[in-house]
Amino acid sequence: MKKLINDPGAVLDEALAGIAAAHRDLKVDGENKVIARAGGTKVGKVALISGGGSGHEPLHGGFVGLGMLDAACPGEVFTSPVPGQMLAAAQAVDGGAGVLFIVKNYTGDVLNFQMAAELAAEEDITVETVLVDDDVAVQDSTWTAGRRGTGATVLVEKIAGAVAEQGADLAAVAEMAKRVNAASRSFAVALTACTTPSSGKPGFDLPEDEIEVGVGIHGEPGRSREKLRPAKEIVATALDAILADQPLAAGDETIVMVNGLGGTPLIELYVVFHEVATALADKGIVIARNLVGNYVTSLDMAGVSLTVCKADADMLSLWDAPVNTPALRWGS
Amino acid sequence: MKKLINDPGAVLDEALAGIAAAHRDLKVDGENKVIARAGGTKVGKVALISGGGSGHEPLHGGFVGLGMLDAACPGEVFTSPVPGQMLAAAQAVDGGAGVLFIVKNYTGDVLNFQMAAELAAEEDITVETVLVDDDVAVQDSTWTAGRRGTGATVLVEKIAGAVAEQGADLAAVAEMAKRVNAASRSFAVALTACTTPSSGKPGFDLPEDEIEVGVGIHGEPGRSREKLRPAKEIVATALDAILADQPLAAGDETIVMVNGLGGTPLIELYVVFHEVATALADKGIVIARNLVGNYVTSLDMAGVSLTVCKADADMLSLWDAPVNTPALRWGS
Amino acid sequence: MDTDLARTWVQAIAAAVEKHKDHLTQLDSAIGDADHGVNMHRGFSATRMALADYKAETPGAVLVKTGSTLISSVGGASGPLYGGAFRAIGKALETPTTDTRQFAAALAAGLASVQKLGAAAPGDKTMIDAYAPALAAFQQQADAGADFAAAAVAAADAAEEGMRATTPMQARKGRASYLGARSIGHQDPGATSTALIFRALAETVGA
Amino acid sequence: MDTDLARTWVQAIAAAVEKHKDHLTQLDSAIGDADHGVNMHRGFSATRMALADYKAETPGAVLVKTGSTLISSVGGASGPLYGGAFRAIGKALETPTTDTRQFAAALAAGLASVQKLGAAAPGDKTMIDAYAPALAAFQQQADAGADFAAAAVAAADAAEEGMRATTPMQARKGRASYLGARSIGHQDPGATSTALIFRALAETVGA
Numbered sequence A, B: 001m002k003k004l005i006n007d008p009g010a011v012l013d014e015a016l017a018g019i020a021a022a023h024r025d026l027k028v029d030g031e032n033k034v035i036a037r038a039g040g041t042k043v044g045k046v047a048l049i050s051g052g053g054s055g056h057e058p059l060h061g062g063f064v065g066l067g068m069l070d071a072a073c074p075g076e077v078f079t080s081p082v083p084g085q086m087l088a089a090a091q092a093v094d095g096g097a098g099v100l101f102i103v104k105n106y107t108g109d110v111l112n113f114q115m116a117a118e119l120a121a122e123e124d125i126t127v128e129t130v131l132v133d134d135d136v137a138v139q140d141s142t143w144t145a146g147r148r149g150t151g152a153t154v155l156v157e158k159i160a161g162a163v164a165e166q167g168a169d170l171a172a173v174a175e176m177a178k179r180v181n182a183a184s185r186s187f188a189v190a191l192t193a194c195t196t197p198s199s200g201k202p203g204f205d206l207p208e209d210e211i212e213v214g215v216g217i218h219g220e221p222g223r224s225r226e227k228l229r230p231a232k233e234i235v236a237t238a239l240d241a242i243l244a245d246q247p248l249a250a251g252d253e254t255i256v257m258v259n260g261l262g263g264t265p266l267i268e269l270y271v272v273f274h275e276v277a278t279a280l281a282d283k284g285i286v287i288a289r290n291l292v293g294n295y296v297t298s299l300d301m302a303g304v305s306l307t308v309c310k311a312d313a314d315m316l317s318l319w320d321a322p323v324n325t326p327a328l329r330w331g332s
Numbered sequence C, D: 001m002d003t004d005l006a007r008t009w010v011q012a013i014a015a016a017v018e019k020h021k022d023h024l025t026q027l028d029s030a031i032g033d034a035d036h037g038v039n040m041h042r043g044f045s046a047t048r049m050a051l052a053d054y055k056a057e058t059p060g061a062v063l064v065k066t067g068s069t070l071i072s073s074v075g076g077a078s079g080p081l082y083g084g085a086f087r088a089i090g091k092a093l094e095t096p097t098t099d100t101r102q103f104a105a106a107l108a109a110g111l112a113s114v115q116k117l118g119a120a121a122p123g124d125k126t127m128i129d130a131y132a133p134a135l136a137a138f139q140q141q142a143d144a145g146a147d148f149a150a151a152a153v154a155a156a157d158a159a160e161e162g163m164r165a166t167t168p169m170q171a172r173k174g175r176a177s178y179l180g181a182r183s184i185g186h187q188d189p190g191a192t193s194t195a196l197i198f199r200a201l202a203e204t205v206g207a
């Protein structure tokens, strides 16, 4: 294993120290492992908290700031955070208008956030929880832990964050978060496996000419193992899976994210985006907004995920609202 | 070779098409391979043009926009662009106040930009050229093609871009670019080699327990091949090399960039930044501003480069000036 | 079971987890995300520390503390599940000593907690597939009037059998469920740690 | 040399570059950035196309066009260097036909262009180490009154010898210079393509 770390057990603490040193707009509570806005939450604003295992940076800490999250709770690498973290975060950022937990649908995250919500309720903090479960690679969700939460998390956090910033109440913020999740689908393909610091070995073996189609962001297996093929065909596979699950019509407006899984050069992501844009244009589907880059990574995994959100006018205008976080920044 | 591409020969064209589709604020001339601001250059503003081989994304196209470059000329992967590109760029963005070429010091880039400057002069466009040569890994520069241009390019483009935006004339913009370059030093370490699409094989062989210390952004060899060691020691090596070349005193203010080479997870970059911040703090050196992320990459290479710029008050205030590009964005 | 025995049991689990950490992680790397050993180790190290200067009057207090510490230190799916289970077991052991039947009832409360939280059924290839047979064996022994040590050994044996029986199962809960049929042929990490927990109990009371 | 011969020469270079593309890239991968073959191939493919419908009255016009096309299509260090060289050679061949001495002078102008632009000296492990001996051999033959074909063969032989002589050299220019002593033991890619260019000349005039 080759990593720029000191000690596999210290990665999270040291990365948090680095985040604290790098970003003045963030306040890092190293004890409770909470990343929050330095300025705190405006009284009366609904606070958004997300979290999950580390190793997906910039998710979630990189999305803390004006117009997006109020706090993030990073767990150990690929391990859900513990309820105490979310409770500490909720206590730190509750502005009196309640807290929205944005939770990616993994058993560990769901259970820990659920316990945190119970603890918060005991402290008289009102909590609503929204599950993100956009990964269409997971079929038969009655026979599994359900669809995994992946790329749509960024869209949910951005759009719900914007509506919260505008002063919406907790129910309305939760409602918008659910709408964005319901409108979003993702699908990922891995070219290589990722290696966690603590295991030191790639999570799975992938021969030099094969790809994992439908991979999860912790290296969970996908629908199938297939031969490496051109970007155009990989994009077709991902788009087919997404559109089979949520058909889109000509004229529909979308927000599209082409997301690198951590080890993929940006130039390849642009090649992929070109294919996505071409394929959607052929169907008359409009890419109204887009993100191309590393947003929800899987450590050093080479590969790409595609997220398509069928966006209505509200979502688009909330998308355009100012955001000022380490990883997403626009407007003013 | 595992890459998300269609055809090794088409990577640049297709990536440019992707950039064009993704960024409304940019205008991409696919014929001449020029990425420019969609809005053009204000009359009377000095235009900044940079360029170089592709494979270092977001450099340079990702730095085109308000407060930074007016145009970028991407060459083939790891191959300098051709003079016709720079000429087309100069013709497209000259606002009558002249053009600054920002050139990383590689023989190919230097020669091609030099020819472009001659061609531009024939078209009555005034051109100044600034060479960036910050890589302290190259010793004995009298016996080599000189120091390579790497991470400092981002700082030069940002700060010179800001002064140009304020209306400075060509001489003043060039002067500031030179000042930033002169104040900056970089050093990189590779954990893995990168693979170009056309060669299809890693540029060098690096055993599982070794690192290339002082590597260049095209996989040029560094000072030595050494055993993998903890981030703290790798940072010490890089910082020692940088500070040996340009000693800094307690109280000196710096802009520090911890830059991923393409295949390094962001969480590791934060671990590295923590080490840099700790080591500089021990010496009383102030990190006044910082960047942590992928800015000057080397395709899929795992590794990190460290850039330290001894920044004066002018540089810091220009650093803070608004910038609105795909890869760097703040202010308003 | 008394307070000291509860402490010794938790220590024994911590020792077993430490010893089998890499094995658990390896199992989790085949069908999960390669962290179960690390997670359990983090949790039981924290528990060891938490119990060191914790004054308890009942075995229940020890086990509630154990559960709370697991919840606040493990993360992942196993943290709340085991944490909730130990808390439930502990809450059912309010007297300074308990007999075999009372302990069987406490173990049943623990399993109920896991099932309530995780909504998994036997056969879903989870810790339940070791826990449920272990509980059944313990109960049977208790009902038959066996002593604590004999019941604990029966439970440990049953847990290990249940653990091995997860290998041919297809996972339907947790991360392994994403593998679908590909999860078949691998032993469940959580069932494996559950077997360690029951074996630790048997060794503790047998010693 | 006349206009047709100039065209044939450039075609022959293009064919040789196509054939040896991977070899050139492989050499460049050892001490450079693994693109020399791709660069040269891109340049001479473009040149082939550019010359196809280009009406030229002199060999010089063909070679100036070749140089300009290389400049506008190769990039890297070799683009301006070879482009400038062909332009300089072409500019020295203004008449419809030229004799061996005139061609020697043209080749000299080409080398001067490379040296002016790249500032490399013989022994720096660059294309100059093939070009300079090739030119010297050609000049010597021309001065001795040899015919064009003989001079070209001598030049090609000398270029190849010069190319091989780059192997033990330590690079002082271009990307390979960063290797320092580690560049020793590898043949220079640019010297290798220069040898192809002179061999193509010999084969063209000898055919």
Ligand SMILES: Nc1ncnc2c1ncn2[C@@H]1O[C@H](COP(=O)(O)OP(=O)(O)O)[C@@H](O)[C@H]1O
Pocket: A078, A079, A080, A107, A108, A109, C028, C032, C033, C035, C036, C039, C040, C075, C076, C077, C078, C079, C081, C114, C117, C118, C119, C120, C125, C126, C127, C128, C173, C174, C175, C188, C189, C190, C191
């Ligand atoms: N819903 C569930 N009910 C019971 N046990 C579960 C459930 N989901 C997962 N598990 C158990 O948890 C174990 C995995 O724990 P761990 O690896 O620590 O957490 P994570 O899956 O979050 O990484 C699985 O092997 C399984 O036995």
Ligand SMILES: Nc1ncnc2c1ncn2[C@@H]1O[C@H](COP(=O)(O)OP(=O)(O)O)[C@@H](O)[C@H]1O
Pocket: B078, B079, B080, B107, B108, B109, D028, D032, D033, D035, D036, D039, D040, D075, D076, D077, D078, D079, D081, D114, D117, D118, D119, D120, D125, D126, D127, D128, D173, D174, D175, D188, D189, D190, D191
């Ligand atoms: N300053 C120079 N003078 C002469 N030849 C040079 C010089 N620098 C580089 N070269 C030649 O160029 C060759 C490399 O060309 P190429 O790989 O196409 O360009 P790049 O180095 O930009 O990738 C080297 O092998 C060397 O022969």
Ligand SMILES: [Mg+2]
Pocket: A078, A079, A080, A108, C033, C035, C076, C077
């Ligand atoms: Mg986990």
Ligand SMILES: [Mg+2]
Pocket: B078, B079, B080, B108, D033, D035, D076, D077
């Ligand atoms: Mg090159």
Ligand SMILES: [Mg+2]
Pocket: C028, C032, C033, C034, C035, C036, C076, C175
């Ligand atoms: Mg796990």
Ligand SMILES: [Mg+2]
Pocket: D028, D032, D033, D034, D035, D036, D076, D175
């Ligand atoms: Mg080269």
